[in-house]
Amino acid sequence: MADKEKTIAIAGAGSIGCYVGGCLALAGRKVVFLARGRIVEALRNDGLQVSDLDGRDRRIEPEALAVTDNPATALHDADIILVTVKSGATEEMAAEIANHGRQDAIVVSLQNGVDNADKLGTRLPALRVLAGMVAFNVVQSADGDVPFRVHRASHGGVMIDDGVDGLVDLLNVSGLAVEARGDMKAVQWSKLLMNLNNALVALSDLPLAAELADRHWRVLLAGQIDEALAAMKRAGIEPARIAGPPPWMLPNVLRLPDWLFGLLARRMLAIDPQARSSMWDDLKRGRTTEIEDLQGAVLRLARQTGTPMPTIERITALVHQAEADKHGPPGLSAEAVSAGPRSA
Structure with a gap:
């Protein structure tokens, strides 16, 4: 070969x-x-x-x-x-x-x-x-x-x-x-945990490094990972450790104050300042995103296991709303994302 x-x-x-x-x-x-x-x-x-x-x-x-x-x-x-x-x-x-x-x-x-x-x-x-x-x-x-x-x-x-x-x-x-x-299936589930951040980059219209450096956005990512880990535990899925802290520690690390996160997560923040996410690029070009294969995969698992998903459901709805609006990344604040989609 x-x-x-x-x-x-x-x-x-x-x-x-x-x-x-x-x-x-x-x-x-x-x-x-x-x-x-x-x-x-x-x-x-x-x-x-x-x-x-x-x-x-x-x-x-x-x-x-x-x-x-x-x-x-x-x-x-x-x-x-x-x-x-x-x-x-x-x-x-x-x-x-x-x-x-x-x-x-x-x-x-x-x-x-x-x-x-x-x-x-x-x-x-x-x-x-x-x-x-x-x-x-x-x-x-x-x-x-x-x-x-x-x-x-x-x-x-x-x-x-x-x-x-x-x-x-x-x-x-x-x-x-x-x-x-x-153990590729476990590896893929581990990568999916961090890919839940793609939607936050797309909704915020911020570069990835700037978004991860802001605790308000990291708390939203931590909430999504908490929900995903709960559903995975109920389904008997154990995500692999790839690099950095083990998956179960990620929410705690993400919730650290900015100064401490910057010290402990240098590799996570070692990103080109212009880097965004593919989901951001999809919204920018008016294309359908991969939200149903990222957050959607967790929501399907949640339905099978009866696990509540308020944060992931809210973020998924906001991405679908941005897809339908076709105005590109909406540039929402973390507070607006926490509040959820506007009423029809």
């Missing part, structure tokens, strides 16, 4: 896909980017700039990139398919892989949420499907900036299911730390 000539398809080359694919291409891996619209045009015309919080800043010229908007072209010869589309497009991508992918291809879900690998596996029963988790934030350059840039704006790496010999060696390259885990 570690054969560096194997073809890797990036199935959904947005921010995460372009960063992952860019690092792999820079390391000499054979990469095909399946993208849409402006990203296809940007990569074909001006190439790709890949940078990160650790100081790397690298350029791939357009002639060195294989970019297409045709699923058949991207998937037909792929040995490895890294699925990086938003959760709402998982079933559509599964259909494309079923129609155009090889029957011996290995599919890896590098998506938010806890059940995208399961969805892919259900629709691709003949293929080996692995769960994955991306533990870092990626921001992309503003529309029209040349070249198109993707920047890893926080620390962290990628975790994938173990069991495929050589796959980690193939994917683990400079700027992209990859490790295998035997």
